[in-house]
Amino acid sequence: MPMLEDPSVKYDAFPPIHLPNRQWPSKVLKKAPRWLSTDLRDGNQSLPDPMTFEEKKAYFHKLVDIGYKEIEVAFPSASQVDFDFTRYAVENAPEDVTIQVLSQCREELIRRTVESLKGAHSATVHLYLATSDCFRNVVFGLSQEESKQVAVKMTKLVRELTKNDPSQSATNWHYEFSPETFSDTNPDYVLEVCEAVKAAWEPSVENPIIFNLPATVEMSTPNVYADQIEYFATHISEREKVCISLHPHNDRGCAVAASELGQLAGADRIEGCLFGNGERTGNVDLVTLGLNLYSQGISPKIDFLDLNSIIDIVERCNKIRVPERAPYGGSLVVCAFSGSHQDAIKKGFNNYSNQLAESGNKNVKWKLPYLPIDPTDIGRTYEAIIRINSQSGKGGSAWVILKNMGLDLPRPLQVDYSKAVQAQAEEKGLELTNAELCVLFEKTYYVGSETPYAYELVDYSVTSAKAGVRSISVDLRIEGQAKTIAGAGNGPISAFSNAVEKDLGISIDVKHYHEHSLGEDSNSKAATYIGAVLKDGLTVWGVGIHEDVSQASFLSLISILNNLHYKK
Incomplete structure (x- = not known):
């Protein structure tokens, strides 16, 4: 049988970024990023069964309730359903929540998109255009210059329809541009496009332009992605007027690491979904990123205290189960079997x-x-x-x-x-x-049962016969028959043991005794544990619980008698 060719020969290694003085490896995370939930847009489009309108409403309100201030809700030009839900979000969002929507760089789609946001308190229009050679050549057939001109032209259109339109002045308008497939694009070309887009939008320090630098397809190790982010962050002009946003996908299973290293490299904002829903292997998991910050003493500014309720709505609306081993959210991750x-x-x-x-x-x-x-x-x-x-x-x-x-x-x-x-x-x-x-x-x-056991304690009395010696009389019920036994010893337990051996013929040599209260007040019950060694060397344990410590001890001995009776 002929040997099959090694599949690895079909692939090229991802080229590293020339960044000899990289700074991100020596930095540490000190604060939470700005968060953008894209569950209702990127997450929803990836579902085998997209959310219903009612499910999207429930999901939206949950995102608001737990603290997300930027939410990408729809692709309003794609369908009437998406348009209608954008209107719902605009009309029901608190004033401090920014509604974000997505559009391709096409005039008719942009006009419809801006129309969906009319009357919003705060809104972000998000345009994307693939910039990698692979997408430009294979999908769109555009040169680098042609792609850049499309990005600039459509950015000017968004500006004309939003912040330059006096009738839209009641809305706080934001603009996000994504050089889609950023992680597979020449970094200098990304800078060229983004500089042109920034000049067309004219951002301010108070209202910076958002440049989303997505790992549309995760193609490299997280350190390479961090290098790409740092290169952009240190070469883009007017950095104070730019918010760098990351949208990592999880094709290589490294989206969380890539996001965290990307923040070290200069990113200000993270886009993702609760528990990582998204195309292919998913978007970055916002729950994992947020709770990773908790473990470092940093507040994520998101309320995860009732994580089970978040899991419930994600599973109900996405119709996808959160895996048992998913970080933090999985049902097995905080438990131990070993x-x-x-x-x-x-x-x-x-x-x-x-x-x-x-x-x-x-x-x-x-x-x-x-x-x-x-x-x-x-x-x-x-x-x-x-x-x-x-x-x-x-x-x-x-x-x-x-x-x-x-x-x-x-x-x-x-x-x-x-x-x-x-x-x-x-x-x-x-x-x-x-x-x-x-x-x-x-x-x-043999404790706590309503069903009578073979040995039951009915009553007892302890007296002091002489100094250092206690006598005891114990009323028992043995398999339903009354019997009284008596004995003596240097304490109540030894006297009880002596009565058992003398009258019942059972030798109980108490070697272990422990007790503690079951509460903190004077009316609390006491728990006693007695380990007795038998003639054959085996140790049998008994447990007793009662308001009176002495009676709890006697019940421990009764527990031992029942143990011996039922295991004969």
């Missing part, structure tokens, strides 16, 4: 809680294993953090019991309970829910 991960997270939460208590405030810096940001900052509860399956360890299941039942299990009991958890998970073949783990704990240690 035992070692769970143990580290549990210890991290304990340490963080101790630091908060010691400091007396909530300004302790977040430093937890495996969790770059606090899940509660995106509306996730502890239930989403640790999830239990057959790969989980003792720390995870103990964390679930602590958070759901308030029981802080001692380490040896954690080990004991984890065996029951693993057996149950292996039998089920799926992860165990928090509710299932709590029921399993109650069944394993």
Whole structure:
């Protein structure tokens, strides 16, 4: 069989930018960029089933509610539906929200586009024209000079219809121009076109022109894109009158990195979609970019505290599921199944809680294993953090019991309970829910059930026979039959154990005892945990919960008796 040719021979390496004194590698992000959501335009056009009018309305209001101030809503010249929705956005946008629309560089389309924005408080007209050799030669058949003249002519038309038209003076007009396929265009030609467009528009420092420098198709590593951005930013004239906007696509899976490096290189604004919806592999993910800033101590100026509600509307309107492993938004990204991960997270939460208590405030810096940001900052509860399956360890299941039942299990009991958890998970073949783990704990240690167990504590009395010796009389119900046992010891627990051995013939040698309160007031219940060593050397654990600490201890011993009875 003939050997197939290596497909790589069809492709050329992307040429680097000559930028010997690049500055972006030594810079750090210090503030959030201006954001543009293009979910309703670029995102919507990429959906197999575009949003309905009602879905677009719901999505628009969600974007406004969480804080986006610039929203690209439609391609109003493309259809009556897009035109009508632009009118809806114009009529319903708060005064501090800028409505942006897109158009090709064609006169009739531009006129229709500007018409859709009539009466807006603040509006951006966005024109695009492909500038790369590939698109100019293959798609449009235009020379470099011809393309530049089209861009200038259409920019002048937008100016004539907007900021130069006295009847449009009530609107704060902005202009954005995209040299489409920027990342595949000679950087000097991009500058030539943009300088000509800027001269035609005549921006000001107060109202700069927006130059969108898109990775229309992601074709290089993020560092090359950053070089392209820095080259543009340091060579365009009147930089103070220019807003550099980035619109990275994700063809190589590097859109987030490209956006962040592009900001270091001089970009002022990022365009993208919630969770990265868009053509092919998508636009850059605005949620990931925003929450990455959180983890660096920078506010994204967008409210992600109720991330689940954002996920809900994106999935409902896009009809595309947010993947379980999507950064931040995925249902699995803040949870751990691995035992070692769970143990580290549990210890991290304990340490963080101790630091908060010691400091007396909530300004302790977040430093937890495996969790770059606090899940509660995106509306996730502890239930989403640790999830239990057959790969989980003792720390995870103990964390679930602590958070759901308030029981802080001692380490040896954690080990004991984890065996029951693993057996149950292996039998089920799926992860165990928090509710299932709590029921399993109650069944394993015979606590909290309304159904009578084999051994029940009815009543008891403790007396001091002589100095250092306690006597106890215990009324039990054993498989429904009443029985009284009696014993003595140097304390209530040892006296109870002595009564069990003397009258029931069961030897219980208490080796582990732990207790804690289940609350902070005087009426709180106490939880006790007793580990007893049997004659064969095995350790059996019991758990007791009661308002009275002594009775809670006796219930732990009853728990041990039930454990022995049912596992004979």
